[in-house]
Amino acid sequence: MRLIATDLVKVFPGVRALDGVTIDLRPGTVHALLGENGAGKSTLIKILTGVHKPDGGTLRLVPDGWQAPGDAAGGAGGRELHFGGPADAQLAGIGVVHQERNLVPAFSVAENIALQRMPRSRGLVDRAAVRRLAQGCLAELEVELDLDRPVAELSVAQMQLVEVAKALATDSRLLLLDEPTSALTSEESDHLYAVVRRLRDQGRIVVLVSHKLEEVFAVADTVTVLRDGRSVARGLALGNLTRSQVVDLMVGRAHADIELGARSVDPRATPALELEAVSTAGGHRDVSLVVRPGEILGLYGLVGAGRSELARAVLGLDTITSGRLLVGGRPVTIGSVGQALREHRIGYVTENRKEEGIFLEQTVSRNVTVTVWDRLARWGVVRDRSEDTVLARYVDRLGIRLSGPRQLAGQLSGGNQQKLSLAKWLAADCAVLIIDEPTVGIDVRTKAAFHELIAELAEGGLAILLISSDLPEVVTLADRIAVMRDHQLVGEVDNDHHYTTMSGRVIRLVHGESQESGAAEAGASETGAPETGTLETGAPRPGVPAA
Amino acid sequence: MPDTTTSTASQAEPEAPAPAPVDQRRRGLPWWANPRVGLVAVVVALVAIFSGLRPSFLDVDLTLVPMQADITVFVVVGLAQLAVLSLGHMNLAVPRMAALSAFAAGFTYDKLHAPLVVGLLAALLVGTLVGALAGGIITWTGVNSFVVTLALDFGLLGLVALLYSWFTSGVAFSLHPDGMDALRSDTFNDYCAGPICGPPVPLVVPIAVVALVVVGVLFRFSRLGREILMCGSNARAALLSGIPVSRRVIQAHALSGLLCGLAGWLLAINNGAFSASVGENFLLPSFLAPVLGGTLLAGGAVSVVGTLLGAILNSVIQKGLNLLQFEVDQLQIYIGVVLLVALSLDRVRHVLADRRGVRP
Structure with a gap:
């Protein structure tokens, strides 16, 4: 089957989350879905899996062997899909492996795989059939797992495989993998990639949603890039693209420059908060940064880069193993939030508002x-x-x-x-405020008001460490931008408040490319994936070596 | 008396312009869903029924005075549970914390010939320490308070029995200090200044009043009490707001232990004997009083006035059914049924509150 989404629109109060997204998913391909935070990836996934209904556009399912005349992406034909809920999407053969694992820890591997369609006989679960079904799914993946082991005893990577097998158990022809390797080691990731290739070679569609460019270049054949709710690249063959080109697509050139920065910060002022080569029990290594009174330091990075954890270490919630923490120029040790607040006037606005921020x-x-x-x-x-x-x-x-x-x-x-x-x-x-993802889940208007407020606080003399995964937000507000990746600072740039230049520099840092050499590095070469891809994306590529 | 759960929230639209905050007090849940109002109504109705069936229910010496002494004990027992319900915790060791404290008091009277007050202080001290121990174990191990206090109760049960068998010939201390008998049997009516005598209120009642006021003020106005409630409301947010959560947990459990100590001592005084059986009937009433009164099992909100009303209801039912000559077994069935009905009403209240977006 082939799934074609045309001109999808989804509007939430205050946000046009999707504004014309077209994506063409063909059998036997691994299709990467890329985009910065807020570009509309999650919304698209939710539409494909029946969680949200689109406000405009169509979803069509084209049976195998049917050739669209002319227009490759939008030709007529096939069956139009209208999902009433996630169950309908599942029936249509769309399976999803979510970031947050949806397994029952106390159930066995077999039971978890068969969970969505427990074979029954005379009203009771047919245990033999459960095992057969699970065994079949695992065999398809060429994965060996003890069927009777409780899932709670498995490693994260094994759980991920159980999730994939679970999706196969419902006869999924299309598998959506949402950030599948965010919690895996590189070896485990390689194993998962091998499984992904196998699924592709069986003629299934695999949609890979990922922030990691190296991963995308290693396993995906084609790529769709979302930016501001639009699909700016539709099903391009990755073999013909360089990483730098992909980054350019993600960043775009369309952002207006916003004037909220431009504070006069005295560079000789004693830093309100300073980290000197701080390493933590949470895995940070040699992190050094400085925030002066009246200044906003943006701390950018992908989710999971260890930014919030760094804030927690400053507050004494995580152990600092080496390095120095200085407040107002004096070295201090902080053991609790109360101490940070009462003795050192440091406050922390958490990212999890409902769980940790308010009562x-x-x-x-x-x-x-x-x-x-x-x-x-x-x-x-x-x-x-x-x-x-x-x-x-x-x-x-x-x-x-x-x-x-x-x-x-x-x-x-x-x-x-x-x-x-x-x-x-x-x-x-407080004299120092660490503000973590201040505008997540907040509508556009309030967001702008919030930005003005934060800028105002800095003008009032507060030292602000702004942790954010929202690049426009960081470029709008920060005086300097530090970029964190894998619990280390990978660079710091002065913000000139021009979105176009700044976003390119920052995103290159995030993806581990130096600013100058970005274009020189061709994506797929280092990982051993074939470079034979062409713009013709329909046919599965035989003979791909499994990692 | 301060009441810390008054439903003061409004159901106004979050984005509505701010009207005068004064009106907000009246909105929220309908009056009949206020557990305190319901309790008063039920108490009045039961008193009417019981005194209609048995006029002796209103007899001062036969019923009212002993009932006040009962209520005194059970108010304090209820407060002991309330102290940890504020955190969303439970103290299943209320009975044995009381028993151990009563032993400590009896020991000081019998072996050290201490005056009445010293025994009270010993009981309070022992209760506080055991409570703090429970709180400490909960914070250090991270094990659920239910399990920790259940195990502690079991351990203390054996300890108390052992202590009595070591230090007494039978199962109780027999010596009584000066003033104990007066405290047990006298009312203010027995003390006259010329022609004017006090009301027929037992001498122990003011002790419960003091406990009510202190606990009420603590949770309503003090930083400590408020922070404990915040921990009960959202421990994670409390920690990230600079509240020393572990310390507050230990303090709340210590307070619970202190009140157990007071309750154990009061019951021993009322019974006239410091024995291992002190407190054995405390567990159910300890939940009954605060929960009937509208304290949330989930933590974050307590009602001290409600606890008083809950304790009164408990006592009225017991006394009434007793006068109607129900057997003990039947009595227990009725009390159990009352508790289940009350908890169901509590649930109804939550559903209502959910629908209206206000605090139950």
């Missing part, structure tokens, strides 16, 4: 004053009125919209909740 079933007023009760207390007693005074100050300053100080935080909108979790640190009069 959903407590009042707005308590959410903001939780950091200052020790100061508000007279003889150990905190009065509501003194809390409300503190709250009122930040309601105005941050523009928090609420119906009263006793409103529960859980009732506020996402943007207002985010302001609450920022307000508690401002109330505590």
Whole structure:
């Protein structure tokens, strides 16, 4: 089968997540789906798997052997698909291996593989049939696993294989792998790539969603690149592309330059926060960075690069094994968030707002004053009125919209909740703020307001370490941009606030390419994958060596 | 008395412009879903029924005075559980923490001939230490409070029996310090200044009042109490807001232990004997009082007034059914049924609150 999506549009309140995406998925290919954060990859996956319904465009399934006359991507024919839910997509033969594993840890390998279609006889699970089904799926992958072992005892890589087998158990002709190797070692990844190639050679469609360019060049045949909700490259053969070209496609040239930076930072001022060759128990090695008062240092990197973990090490939640931490020029050791706050005036606005940032079933007023009760207390007693005074100050300053100080935080909108979790640190009069992914899941308008707010705070003299995976956000706000990859800093650049130049430089750093040599390096060569790909992407390539 | 769960939240649209906060107090859940209102109604109804069937239910000496002494104990027992429910934890060792504390008091009276107050302090100290130990084990091991306190209760059960068998000839301390008998049997009515005598309230009642006020103020106004509630609401967020979560967990459990100590001592005084059986009936009432009163099992919100009302209800039912000459076994069935009904209502309240987006 062949799956063709044409001009998909998906609109969420305030965001046009997909704005004309066309993708042509042919049997016997590994098709990479690339794009920076927020480009629309997740939305596209959710449409393909029946989680979301598109607001425009069509999904068509073309049976094997049917040739589209003329237009390769959009010819008529085939059956139009309308998914009512994920189950419909599964019936249509689309299987997905999600980033977060959806396995039942206490169940055996066989049971997990067969979970979505437990063979039954007389109302009871037919255990022999379960084993047969699972065995068959694993055999197709040429993978050996103990069928009776509980999944909880498997390694992450083995679990990933069980997920793939599980997708095969529902007769999936199309497999979507969402960041499949983000938790795997390189050897385990190679094994998975071999499995992916085998699936391709069986004539299935494999869609590989990945941030790792080397991985894409190693296993994928064709690539579709999304940018700002549009497909800017549709099914190009990777063999004809260099990495640099792919990066250019991801970055684009269309961004307006935004003026929010341009603060005057005294480069001789004593750094408010300084890390000197810090290594941590969490795996960071020799991280050095400096944030001065009135400055925003952007810390960019892919998800999983270890940026939030670095923040946690600064706050004493993770152990610093070597190197020095300096606050206001003095070396310090920090053992807890409370100590960071009360002794060193460092605050941390977490990225997981709902889980870690606010107290959903407590009042707005308590959410903001939780950091200052020790100061508000007279003889150990905190009065509501003194809390409300503190709250009122930040309601105005941050523009928090609420119906009263006793409103529960859980009732506020996402943007207002985010302001609450920022307000508690401002109330505590922090000198250094570490702000982690401040605008994830926030609509465009509030996002802009938030950016102005952060810029304003820096102008007010705060030292801000801005952790963000949103490149436009970093380029908009930061004075300097440090890039982290695999728990190490791989470079730092001064931000000139021109999106076009900055994004290219930063993304090259992220993907491990130096700024100048990017174009020289052809993608596939280092991994041993064949370079015979052409623009003709339909035919499976025989004789691909398995890693 | 402070009430820390008053449903003060509104259901206004998050994006609506801010109206005067004053109106917000009245909105939220309907009045009948307020557990305190329901409790008062049920208590009044039961009192009416029982006194209709048995007029002696309103007899001061026969019923009202002993009932107040009962309520005194069970209010403190309820507060002991409430102290850890605030965290979303449980203390299943309430019975034996009380028993061990009562032993400590009895020991100081019997062996050291200490005055009444010293025994009380010994009970409070032992209770606090055992509670802190429970909290410590929970934070250090990360094991669920349910399991830790269940095991602790089991261990203490044996320890208390052993201690009594070592230090007493029978199963109880027999010597009583000065003032104990007065505290047990006197009411303020027995003390007169000229023609004016006090109300028929047992001398132990003020102790429960003090406990209620202290715990209420703690959770309503103090930094410590508020931080404990924040830990119960979202431990992760509490940690990342600079609250020393482990310390707060230990402190809450220590408070629970302290109140167990007080409850054990009060019961021993009421019974007139420091024996191993002190506290053996504490577990169910300890949950009954706070949960009936609207304290969330999930943590983050407590109601001290509700605990008082819950303890009163518990006591009224026991006394009433007792007067109606129900057997002990039947009594237990009824109490169990009442608890299940109350918990179901609690669930209804949650569903309602969910629909309206307010705090239960």
